[in-house]
Amino acid sequence: AQSVAQPEDQVNVAEGNPLTVKCTYSVSGNPYLFWYVQYPNRGLQFLLKYITGDNLVKGSYGFEAEFNKSQTSFHLKKPSALVSDSALYFCGSLEGAGSYQLTFGKGTKLSVIP
Amino acid sequence: EAGVAQSPRYKIIEKRQSVAFWCNPISGHATLYWYQQILGQGPKLLIQFQNNGVVDDSQLPKDRFSAERLKGVDSTLKIQPAKLEDSAVYLCASRSLRGSKNTEAFFGQGTRLTVV
Numbered sequence: 001a002q003s004v005a006q007p008e009d010q011v012n013v014a015e016g017n018p019l020t021v022k023c024t025y026s027v028s029g030n031p032y033l034f035w036y037v038q039y040p041n042r043g044l045q046f047l048l049k050y051i052t053g054d055n056l057v058k059g060s061y062g063f064e065a066e067f068n069k070s071q072t073s074f075h076l077k078k079p080s081a082l083v084s085d086s087a088l089y090f091c092g093s094l095e096g097a098g099s100y101q102l103t104f105g106k107g108t109k110l111s112v113i114p
Numbered sequence: 115e116a117g118v119a120q121s122p123r124y125k126i127i128e129k130r131q132s133v134a135f136w137c138n139p140i141s142g143h144a145t146l147y148w149y150q151q152i153l154g155q156g157p158k159l160l161i162q163f164q165n166n167g168v169v170d171d172s173q174l175p176k177d178r179f180s181a182e183r184l185k186g187v188d189s190t191l192k193i194q195p196a197k198l199e200d201s202a203v204y205l206c207a208s209r210s211l212r213g214s215k216n217t218e219a220f221f222g223q224g225t226r227l228t229v230v
Contacts, residue, residue, distance in 0.1 A: 006156075032217055043118070043205055043221035044157070051217060090156055094217055101170055102147060102209070102219050104156040 003027045003093040004074075006105035013081045014113050021076040021108045023091030032094040033074045035065055036104070039087050047089075050074060061085070081112045116140065120206050120222035128230055132194035135225045139187070139208030145169075147219065148181055148191050149205040157205055163189060196229045203227070 004025045013019045025031050032051055036044040048059025055067045065076045076089060092104040119138040127133050139146050144165050149157035160179065161171040166186040174181070178197070183189040193200055203224040209217070 034218075036221075041223070041226075043223045044207075046218050046220070049218060101159060101162060102207070103159055106156040 003031075003095060003103055004033070004091045004105045006089075006091055006108045008108050009106075010109045010111065012111045012113060015083055016080050019078050019081040019085070019110065019112070021089045021091075021110060023074045023076065023105060025072050025074060025091075025093055027093050027095055029095075031067075031074075033065075033067065034092040034094065034102075035059065035063070035074075035076045036090045036092060037087050038090065038107075044090060047076070083112045083114050086110055086112045118206055118208050118220050118222035120204075120225055122225055123223065124226045124228075126228045126230060127196055129198055130195040132192065133196055133227060134193075135191045135204050135206075135227075137189045137191070137206030137222060139189070139206070140210070140220055142212070143208035143210045143220075144186075145209040145211065145219075146183060146189050147205075147207040147209075148189070149207065151203045151205055151224070153202070160191070193227075196227075198229050201227055201229045 034049045035047040038044050047063050048057050050057050050067045058064045063078050067074050088107045090104045090107045094102050121136050146163040148160045150160050151157045160174045161181045162169040163183045166183050181191045203226050205224045207219040207221045209219040
């Protein structure tokens with residue numbers, strides 16, 4: 001069973017508006033959660049991670065994510081979307097530490113409309 | 115630091131032919147992953163190595179797919195014989211076990227396989 005789920009196949013947002021890409025998790029124990037971005041014909045690029053500590057995690061390109069234990073969510077956010085943010089976004093989880101599996105959700109396509 | 119290198123970038127083969135992909139991880143990274151990403155889907159983990167040993171290959175179709183990492187550095191993934199449904203991007207990723215980035219994986223650009 002997948003450890004993370006992305007309920008939205010696509011998210012559309014106007015340039016300059018805040019954006020949210022949703023992710024929920026079902027990892028047992030302490031979750032290690034990630035967000036990656038994939039541009040066309042490229043591999044996945046790391047954005048940010050939650051391991052322990054503050055529930056609000058800041059990452060690359062102005063993105064941040066909020067870890068919410070009660071809602072088992074790890075939504076990706078950005079205050080003001082750019083057209084260049086249009087890409088595929090993947091939520092991932094690393095179960096345990098060391099040599100554990102890194103698995104991903106199905107992905108959400110973000111389109112920022114000029 | 116140099117990233118994860120994969121080759122070839124693109125490959126077109128006929129069904130029932132064989133194909134091999136190569137991955138050179140970031141120097142010093144003990145963990146290496148191979149993923150299959152079918153168009154419109156998330157990456158699916160095929161096999162995970164820790165140095166030259168297999169940690170998890172539960173989702174590798176072993177009747178046609180094989181992978182090795184003989185010296186604990188480079189890795190090859192082979193498909194023999196290929197089927198139409200193997201058309202996908204094959205991603206390689208590596209991860210260190212040392213330092214503050216011991217949980218972050220780095221990905222190569224992938225190999226896009228088309229089986230016709």
